[in-house]
Amino acid sequence: xxxxxxxxxxxxxxxxxxxxxxxxxxxxxxxxxxxxxxxxxxxxxxxxxxxxxxxxxxxxxxxxxxxxxxxxxxxxxxxxxxxxxxxxxxxxxxxxxxxxxxxxxxxxxxxxxxxxxxxxxxxxxxxxxxxxxxxxxxxxxxxxxxxxxxxxxxxxxxxxxxxxxxxxxxxxxxxxxxxxxxxxxxxxxxxxxxxxxxxxxxxxxxxxxxxxxxxxxxxxxxxxxxxxxxxxxxxxxxxxxxxxxxxxxxxx
Amino acid sequence: xxxxxxxxxxxxxxxxxxxxxxxxxxxxxxxxxxxxxxxxxxxxxxxxxxxxxxxxxxxxxxxxxxxxxxxxxxxxxxxxxxxxxxxxxxxxxxxxxxxxxxxxxxxxxxxxxxxxxxxxxxxxxxxxxxxxxxxxxxxxxxxxxxxxxxxxxxxxxxxxxxxxxxxxxxxxxxxxxxxxxxxxxxxxxxxxxxxxxxxxxxxxxxxxxxxxxxxxxxxxxxxxxxxxxxxxxxxxxxxxxxxxxxxxxxxxxxxxxxxxxxxxxxxxxxxxxxxxxxxxxxxxxxxxxxxxxxxxxxxxxxxxxxxxxxxxxxxxxxx
Amino acid sequence: xxxxxxxxxxxxxxxxxxxxxxxxxxxxxxxxxxxxxxxxxxxxxxxxxxxxxxxxxxxxxxxxxxxxxxxxxxxxxxxxxxxxxxxxxxxxxxxxxxxxxxxxxxxxxxxxxxxxxxxxxxxxxxxxxxxxxxxxxxxxxxxxxxxxxxxxxxxxxxxxxxxxxxxxxxxxxxxxxxxxxxxxxxxxxxxxxxxxxxxxxxxxxxxxxxxxxxxxxxxxxxxxxxxxxxxxxxxxxxxxxxxxxxxxxxxxxxxxxxxxxxxxxxxxxxxxxxxxxxxxxxxxxxxxx
Numbered sequence: 001x002x003x004x005x006x007x008x009x010x011x012x013x014x015x016x017x018x019x020x021x022x023x024x025x026x027x028x029x030x031x032x033x034x035x036x037x038x039x040x041x042x043x044x045x046x047x048x049x050x051x052x053x054x055x056x057x058x059x060x061x062x063x064x065x066x067x068x069x070x071x072x073x074x075x076x077x078x079x080x081x082x083x084x085x086x087x088x089x090x091x092x093x094x095x096x097x098x099x100x101x102x103x104x105x106x107x108x109x110x111x112x113x114x115x116x117x118x119x120x121x122x123x124x125x126x127x128x129x130x131x132x133x134x135x136x137x138x139x140x141x142x143x144x145x146x147x148x149x150x151x152x153x154x155x156x157x158x159x160x161x162x163x164x165x166x167x168x169x170x171x172x173x174x175x176x177x178x179x180x181x182x183x184x185x186x187x188x189x190x191x192x193x194x195x196x197x198x199x200x201x202x203x204x205x206x207x208x209x210x211x212x213x214x215x216x217x218x219x220x221x222x223x224x225x226x227x228x229x230x231x232x233x234x235x236x237x238x239x240x241x242x243x244x245x246x247x248x249x250x251x252x
Numbered sequence: 253x254x255x256x257x258x259x260x261x262x263x264x265x266x267x268x269x270x271x272x273x274x275x276x277x278x279x280x281x282x283x284x285x286x287x288x289x290x291x292x293x294x295x296x297x298x299x300x301x302x303x304x305x306x307x308x309x310x311x312x313x314x315x316x317x318x319x320x321x322x323x324x325x326x327x328x329x330x331x332x333x334x335x336x337x338x339x340x341x342x343x344x345x346x347x348x349x350x351x352x353x354x355x356x357x358x359x360x361x362x363x364x365x366x367x368x369x370x371x372x373x374x375x376x377x378x379x380x381x382x383x384x385x386x387x388x389x390x391x392x393x394x395x396x397x398x399x400x401x402x403x404x405x406x407x408x409x410x411x412x413x414x415x416x417x418x419x420x421x422x423x424x425x426x427x428x429x430x431x432x433x434x435x436x437x438x439x440x441x442x443x444x445x446x447x448x449x450x451x452x453x454x455x456x457x458x459x460x461x462x463x464x465x466x467x468x469x470x471x472x473x474x475x476x477x478x479x480x481x482x483x484x485x486x487x488x489x490x491x492x493x494x495x496x497x498x499x500x501x502x503x504x505x506x507x508x509x510x511x512x513x514x515x516x517x518x519x520x521x522x523x524x525x526x527x528x529x530x531x532x533x534x535x536x537x538x539x540x541x542x543x544x545x546x547x548x549x550x551x552x553x554x555x556x557x558x559x560x561x562x563x564x565x566x567x568x569x570x571x
Numbered sequence: 572x573x574x575x576x577x578x579x580x581x582x583x584x585x586x587x588x589x590x591x592x593x594x595x596x597x598x599x600x601x602x603x604x605x606x607x608x609x610x611x612x613x614x615x616x617x618x619x620x621x622x623x624x625x626x627x628x629x630x631x632x633x634x635x636x637x638x639x640x641x642x643x644x645x646x647x648x649x650x651x652x653x654x655x656x657x658x659x660x661x662x663x664x665x666x667x668x669x670x671x672x673x674x675x676x677x678x679x680x681x682x683x684x685x686x687x688x689x690x691x692x693x694x695x696x697x698x699x700x701x702x703x704x705x706x707x708x709x710x711x712x713x714x715x716x717x718x719x720x721x722x723x724x725x726x727x728x729x730x731x732x733x734x735x736x737x738x739x740x741x742x743x744x745x746x747x748x749x750x751x752x753x754x755x756x757x758x759x760x761x762x763x764x765x766x767x768x769x770x771x772x773x774x775x776x777x778x779x780x781x782x783x784x785x786x787x788x789x790x791x792x793x794x795x796x797x798x799x800x801x802x803x804x805x806x807x808x809x810x811x812x813x814x815x816x817x818x819x820x821x822x823x824x825x826x827x828x829x830x831x832x833x834x835x836x837x838x839x840x841x842x843x844x845x846x847x848x849x850x851x852x853x854x855x856x857x858x859x860x
Contacts, residue, residue: 052453078455092446095439103443104454106436112456115437115464122436165455307665354849360664361607362852365804369845372797376837495793498672505669535684541677548670549658 003066005030005201006051006082006169011060013046013225020046022225023060028169028203033195035204035212038222044205047222048171052084053077065168078107081168087177089154091161093147097138098129100146100157104164105129129164136160136190152183159187163200172204176211188215213237258512265516266423273415281411282483287523288422289479290503294515295429296472297500302510303438304465305445307364309497310351310371311473316378316492317344318474319481323391324384331397333408333417337478344474345467347374352466356459359448368494375492390488394481408482418479425472430512432468441465442510473500502540505547508554517555574706579830580823581705585714585783587822588721592776594799594806594814595728596769602809603744603765606656606667610674612796614770617644618777619787620682623693626781633696633782641774648770652763660762675792682789696782713782720779724772725815732811741765798825801844807854816855 004027013021020043028034038044049055051062053074062070064082072080092100105125106112119125133139136156141149146157155178162170175191176184192215195202206212212219212233219236221229229239236242272284293315300306321340330336351370358366378385385391396414398405408414432438443451444458452458481487490496499522500515507518525543529536551558597611622633622640629635651674659667699713732738740756752758776795781787802821806813821840828836847854 073457074452075455075457078453083455084453086450090447090450092443092450094446095442099439099442103439103451103456106439107455111436112440113437115435116431117436118431118434119436119439120434125436161450161454301665307668354845357849358852361668361808362848364607364665364668365800366845366848368797368800369804369841369848373838373841373845376835376841380834380837494797501669534688535680537676538680538684541673541675541680544669544673544676545655548666548673549655552662552666 003063004028005065007063008051009061009063011047011050011062012058013043013050013055014058019225021050021057021060024225024227026220026227026230028201030168030201031195031198032217033192033202033204033215034218034220035206035216036220036222037206037209037212039207041224042222043225044207044222045173046225048084048173048205051082051171078165078167081166083162083165083167083169084171085158085162085173085175087173089151089158089178091146091154091157093145095146096143097133097146097149097157098142101129101132101160101164102126104161105132108164108166132160132164135163135194137186152179155179155183156187159190163194167200169201169203172202174206174208175204176206176208184211191215261513262426266419269419269422273412273419276412278411281415283523283527285411285415285418285479285483287519288418289476289483290499290523291516291519292422292425292479293473293476294500294503294507294519295425295512296469296476298469298504298509298511298515299429299432299441299472300465300469301501302504302514303433303445304441304462306356306359306462306465307501308355308367308371308466308469309364309494309501310355310367310369310374311469311500312492312494312497313351313371313374314344314348314470314473315477315480315496316374316487316489317347317470318477319487319491320378320385320391320477321474322478322481323394323487326394327391331395332400333396333482334399336394336482337475340478340481341471341474344477345471348467348470348474349463352463352470356462356466367497371492371494371497375489375494378489378492385489388489390486392486394485394487396482396485414482418483421475421479425475426512426516428472429515433512437461437464445510502544504554505544505552506554508556508558508560511554511556511560514554514556521555574708575830577706578708578710579826581710581714581718583823583826584721584819585717585822586826587818587820588717589776589780589783590795590798590802590821591721591815591818592724592779593773593795594802594818595724595811596772596776597796597799598803598806598809598811598814599741599772600766600769601803603741604656604660604762606660606671607664607800607808608769609668609671609796610651610678611671611769611773611799612792612794613675613678614644614648614773614792615777615780615795616682616789616792617647617678618774619781619784619791620686620777621774622778622781623686623691623787626694631694633694636781637775637778640778641771644774644777645767645771648774649763649767651770652766656766657759657762675796678792679789686787686789688789691787693781693785693787695785699782717779717783721815721818724775725811728811737764798840801840803854804844805847805854807856810854810856813854813856 006028008024008026011021011024036044046055050057053072057070061068064080067080069077102125105128109125111122111125130139133142136159138153138156138160146154149157159175175187188211191202194200216233219233220227221236221242229236229242297311300308318340321343322336325336325339355363355366355370379387396408398407408417440456440461444461448458503515503518503522506521508514526536529539547554553561593611593615597608600606600608618641621643622636625639626633626636655670659670696713699716702709702711732742740761744756744761798821802817803814805820806817825836825840828839
């Protein structure tokens with residue numbers, strides 16, 4: 001019996017009187033592509049922030065890969081393989097595309113602290129970074145400054161930076177926000193393919209329902225800090241409570 | 253190809269400096285040494301400000317740490333210049349480690365304010381602990397003994413002799429700065445400047461990296477201060493004052509931030525202009541104020557950045 | 572002993588009031604514009620020199636100088652904001668900081684060019700030239716006047732910010748710039764107005780310092796700007812209330828320090844500043860970032 005990759009128990013967070021997470025219990029198994037959905041204010045952002053370490057929980061415990069990470073700082077969690085991407089473009093604008101990906105790769109290969117040897121000598125890092133860039137389709141634009149990329153390409157780069165850390169579990173925060181439909185389909189294909197390879201488990205936080213249901217193995221619905229539904233897409237789609245609080249709102 | 257050209261340029265620069273050392277008169281050598289010492293200060297500072305994006309207003313404290321370290325070592329412990337310099341750099345590094353430990357908890361304006369506060373603490377100690385530091389008189393009479401290598405001695409007393417020691421350290425500082433800039437660590441620092449949150453999410457303990465950049469720049473400031481005291485033969489408290497801490501900032505801006513050549517060009521322009529302006533008028537600060545305004549409003553890349561832009565613009569015409 | 576403590580307190584209070592005047596403008600400008608103005612100490616210095624110039628021109632009467640001098644400096648502040656500072660609002664903080672620093676260099680030398688590098692002795696204020704007995708020791712009555720002016724000015728500022736339309740706009744834009752602009756406030760105009768007003772406050776401090784110091788020196792701005800930084804940081808950058816109380820604390824601390832711990836009084840000031848920055852970076856009255 002293997003324990004889940006990420007285990008959340010009794011996670012609670014309140015801002016003043018607003019409870020954004022109420023004793024959430026969730027397990028994430030390796031290899032299962034999970035989506036977390038919910039209307040605005042459901043607590044999705046709070047959840048992802050607590051997982052990645054930007055916010056500390058008021059109560060509860062987070063266990064990742066067998067280690068208690070509840071109190072660990074961001075960089076330590078990333079070091080263990082728990083990463084995230086961002087909803088808004090969050091790249092290194094003044095650096096080249098290659099350097100953008102090189103940074104997490106250097107950290108991943110434990111080369112970041114080398115202060116007296118040329119980066120050019122790190123061939124393994126270069127290959128690994130190029131591999132990730134090829135994966136998202138930016139392999140031919142390595143020497144372009146990130147700030148000169150189109151918005152869609154910057155989003156791809158964002159995902160590439162997150163991937164380059166070789167995470168075991170990667171939270172993608174609205175990975176398709178601001179993309180055109182073609183790019184959207186493209187990146188989802190990439191995500192599905194990488195997920196099937198099995199080295200990285202994805203958890204996607206979205207509010208776009210279509211994406212979620214076509215892609216996921218499992219859907220978790222949050223509403224005002226509670227998990228109101230959790231199951232395969234087909235089950236969640238038919239759930240009364242979900243329709244009421246979430247789909248109903250969409251229709252309106 | 254560009255790197256080869258850069259290596260050639262630095263080779264030529266060093267060759268020129270060697271020739272200057274053999275042929276130049278005392279005044280020219282003195283000015284050149286001041287430029288090189290300031291460049292060492294600014295090279296280290298650029299790792300913190302230009303590369304990592306942290307503006308310190310307290311690096312005069314580390315310069316002073318090096319200077320007073322050398323002077324105190326010379327007076328109380330040992331007279332060998334290399335030992336004195338070692339003591340000075342160690343003192344500055346220790347100071348930078350302690351002060352940096354606190355300062356890197358903040359960024360931007362709060363970092364600048366913290367470094368200012370700590371820098372002024374060091375200033376107030378130097379000013380007030382008269383028994384140790386000589387107070388406002390400073391420490392005077394630091395001589396340049398010969399370096400004793402057992403079999404033979406390297407004399408440093410004359411300007412033309414000491415010049416080559418400064419040149420050696422200057423070359424070393426350029427080399428160190430170059431290695432750091434092209435290293436993985438150097439890229440992480442640039443990442444912190446560009447987007448510190450993202451760097452943290454790449455798995456970097458950004459506080460430690462900032463501290464490392466802080467300590468490196470502090471150590472190089474200490475080396476500059478130590479060489480400075482050997483050159484001038486005295487250490488005065490004003491070198492730890494915040495108004496002296498602004499020198500490497502100005503040098504960096506004039507030369508160009510986050511470039512290797514920037515601090516070198518900036519130091520040349522800074523010292524050269526100051527000497528030149530002071531021949532005609534005592535109001536060199538007015539002059540620098542105007543230069544600073546022009547740079548800030550029109551040429552934020554500094555001399556090097558502007559040149560690079562011009563060259564790049566000529567090569568490929570872009571929108 | 573009591574006499575000594577009272578007099579040290581009085582000296583500290585009057586010193587604190589000057590710092591308050593400079594810090595109030597500094598913190599007001601930071602609160603609204605987000606710019607930490609290194610040149611603010613120079614405006615203090617210019618305030619003193621302009622005051623001196625006017626009082627020379629108008630028959631050695633200090634009060635005319637105090638009235639008109641700071642207004643002239645405010646005009647200088649207008650030029651600085653309108654033609655220089657405005658161009659760097661969009662840039663990173665270091666550039667803004669360094670732009671104001673350029674003016675420190677400029678003004679320091681300009682003052683030397685116009686008034687000479689040597690110190691200038693100044694006449695006392697008419698009507699307040701003598702001193703009065705407090706607990707058997709003389710205390711300059713002008714210093715008492717300064718101690719009274721500080722709180723009055725604080726009260727005036729408070730009234731301006733809390734009770735007037737202009738004050739509401741300033742407060743709104745200092746907490747949320749976009750909100751202010753959404754409310755129809757012309758942000759550039761507001762910035763200029765606040766900068767000019769802040770400059771005037773600093774210059775007023777300089778003008779008031781003329782009889783107090785009895786001596787004008789070209790470097791006088793550099794000392795006080797650092798103290799004003801300390802005070803603004805301790806009180807919380809952007810908080811006037813904090814600046815007022817911070818100025819009292821620093822004034823008293825340095826007065827007692829000078830009297831009882833002369834070796835470490837400057838050290839104490841800066842360790843207090845660093846301590847506040849580390850322990851409570853938003854200061855005692857600033858809002859959390």
